[in-house]
Amino acid sequence: MKAQLKLQIAGLFGLMAFIATSPTMAAGDAAAGKAKAQVCFACHGVNGAGPANPVWPKLAGQHAKYTAKQLADFKKGETRKDPAMAGQVASLSAADMANLGAFFAEQTPKAGGAAKDKVALGERIYRGGNEKSGVAACAGCHSPTGAGNPAANFPRLSGQNAAYTLKTLSDFAKGTRSNDNGSMMRTIAERMTDAEKSAVASYIEGLH
Ligand code: HEC
Numbered sequence: 001m002k003a004q005l006k007l008q009i010a011g012l013f014g015l016m017a018f019i020a021t022s023p024t025m026a027a028g029d030a031a032a033g034k035a036k037a038q039v040c041f042a043c044h045g046v047n048g049a050g051p052a053n054p055v056w057p058k059l060a061g062q063h064a065k066y067t068a069k070q071l072a073d074f075k076k077g078e079t080r081k082d083p084a085m086a087g088q089v090a091s092l093s094a095a096d097m098a099n100l101g102a103f104f105a106e107q108t109p110k111a112g113g114a115a116k117d118k119v120a121l122g123e124r125i126y127r128g129g130n131e132k133s134g135v136a137a138c139a140g141c142h143s144p145t146g147a148g149n150p151a152a153n154f155p156r157l158s159g160q161n162a163a164y165t166l167k168t169l170s171d172f173a174k175g176t177r178s179n180d181n182g183s184m185m186r187t188i189a190e191r192m193t194d195a196e197k198s199a200v201a202s203y204i205e206g207l208h
C-alpha cells in the first residue's frame with residue numbers, strides 16, 4: 001500500500017516535470033531523420049538496431065521525444081556529456097533532433113537476453129524495488145514490460161544492452177549524468193548496490 005502510494009506520487013511528479021519542460025518539442029519527420037541518421041549507424045548499428053560494442057546503446061524503438069531530449073542534452077553538454085556524442089550533435093538543429101527521434105522510434109531493435117543467474121534478483125528489483133534501501137520499483141515508471149511511458153518521457157528500456165544500462169546506472173549514481181528531471185534516477189541509482197545494478201541491467205536486456 002505504502003509502496004503503491006509512493007509510485008503514484010513518483011508518476012505524478014514525472015508528469016509535472018514533463019509538462020514543465022517538454023511542450024515546445026514538435027513532432028519530427030522520420031523520412032528527414034533517416035537521411036541524417038546514416039552517420040549514426042557506425043556506432044549504433046544499422047537503423048540503431050544494435051551496436052557492435054554493448055556499452056553503446058540501441059536506439060531503435062526508443063520514444064521520439066526521449067531521443068530528441070538526449071540529443072539536446074548532449075549538445076548543451078552540462079547534464080549529459082559523452083566524448084563520442086559531442087561531435088555528432090554539434091551541428092544538429094532542434095528540428096534535426098526531432099526528425100532523428102521520429103526515425104529511430106519507427107525502427108526495430110535486435111532482441112537481447114538476460115543471464116540466468118541474474119534473473120531472480122533483477123526481476124525482484126525491477127518489479128518491486130528494495131523497500132529497505134528505498135529503491136523504487138522500475139516498473140512503476142518504465143512499465144512492467146519496459147515499454148516506458150512516452151507521455152511522461154520515461155524511456156523504453158526493454159532489450160537494451162546490459163553493459164550500457166549498467167554504465168548508465170553508475171553514471172546516475174555518481175551524478176556524472178544528471179539530466180533526469182527532479183533527480184528521479186539519481187536518487188534511485190545511488191541507493192542500489194553493484195549487484196542490484198548488474199542484475200537489473202541483465203534482466204532489462206531480456207525484458208520485452
Ligand atoms: C563515434 C560513435 C558514435 C556515433 C557516430 C554516434 N553515437 Fe550516439 N552514442 C555513442 C555513445 C558511446 C553513447 C553512450 C553515451 C553514454 O555512455 O552516455 C551514445 C548515446 C546516444 C544516445 C543516448 C541513448 C539513450 O538511450 O539515452 C542517443 C539518443 C544517440 N547516441 C544518438 C545518436 C545519433 C542520432 C547519432 C547520429 C547523428 C549518433 N548517436 C552517433 C556513440 C556514438
Ligand code: HEC
Pocket residue numbers: 010011014057069125126135136137138139140141142153154155157165168169179180181184185188200
Ligand atoms: C519516478 C520514475 C522512475 C523510476 C521509479 C525509475 N526510473 Fe529510470 N528513468 C526515469 C526518467 C525520467 C528517465 C529519463 C531521464 C532523462 O530524461 O534522460 C529514466 C532513465 C533511465 C535509464 C536511462 C535509459 C537510457 O536509455 O539511457 C535507465 C537505464 C533507467 N532509467 C533505469 C531504471 C531502473 C533500473 C529503475 C529501477 C531500479 C528505474 N529506472 C526507475 C524515471 C524513473
